[in-house]
Amino acid sequence: MLGFNLPVSPQYIVPPLVLAIIATLLMAFDMRDTLEFHRQLITDGQVWRIWSSQYIHTNWTHLGLNLVGILFIWVLHAEHTSIKRYFAHVLLLGLWTGLGIWLFCPDIRVYTGLSGLLHGIIVWGALKDIQVKEPTGILLFLGIVGKLAWEQYAGPSTDVGNLIDSRVAIESHLIGALGGLVLAIPLFTQSLGLNKSETK
Incomplete structure (x- = not known):
């Protein structure tokens, strides 16, 4: 946990700031019609929408909620990652989430937003906390699991849906979180390797 020592070095600030700026510019220039996940248009050959849809939003409130998510992850886990890893996670989880929606959620006809991949990033961060024996890691991970379980049980929030017009x-969220689990596999294979070395 970072406490009151916020991660203000450029290597920690630049990646989330760039992601926030890109998402804001895409909103400002109204790129939704060109980039959103639209199942029929993807079927017709516009396959880039599977990935590009993850970085655009339905309205400014939708964007604002996800910008808060970016900020939250920066405060909690910026020091766990590097510029290269941050953007690798953003790109891979964006593709993972889009493909998951395409393959396993046929009822979703139109989709936009960073929230799926952000769930993956925060899951990875919580598992990194656990790997480095940060005491709040397990609490954060259980909190995310609880949130996901509640969403699957109770269904989507109507109030939030009204705010974001969707x-x-x-x-x-579930697909992105599973992607975060997959990305975290090397963390624990490395830990197992170190533990084996220490016992020899």
């Missing part, structure tokens, strides 16, 4: 795609 149904909350809770499926993307």
Whole structure:
């Protein structure tokens, strides 16, 4: 946990700031019609929408909620990652989430937003906390699991849906979180390797 020592070095500030600026510019220039996940248009050959849809939003409130998510992750886990790793996670989890929606959520016809991939990033960060024996890591991880379980049980929030002018795609949260688990596998294979070395 970072406490009151916020991660203000450029290597920690630049990646989330760039992601926030890109998402804001895409909103300002109204790129939704060109980039959103639209199942019929993807079927017709516009396959880039599977990935590009992860970085655009339905309205400014939707964007604002995800910018808060970016800020939250920066405060909690910026020092766990590097510029290269941050953007690798953003790109890979964006593709993972889009493909997951395409393959496993046929009822989702239109989709936008960073929330799926952000769930993946925060899951990875919580597992990194656990790997480095940060005591709040397990609490954060259990909190995310609880949130996801509640969403799957209770369904999408109507209030949030009204704010963002769209149904909350809770499926993307689960898919993104599973992507974060996959990205975290090397953390624990490395830990197992170190533990084996220490016992020899």
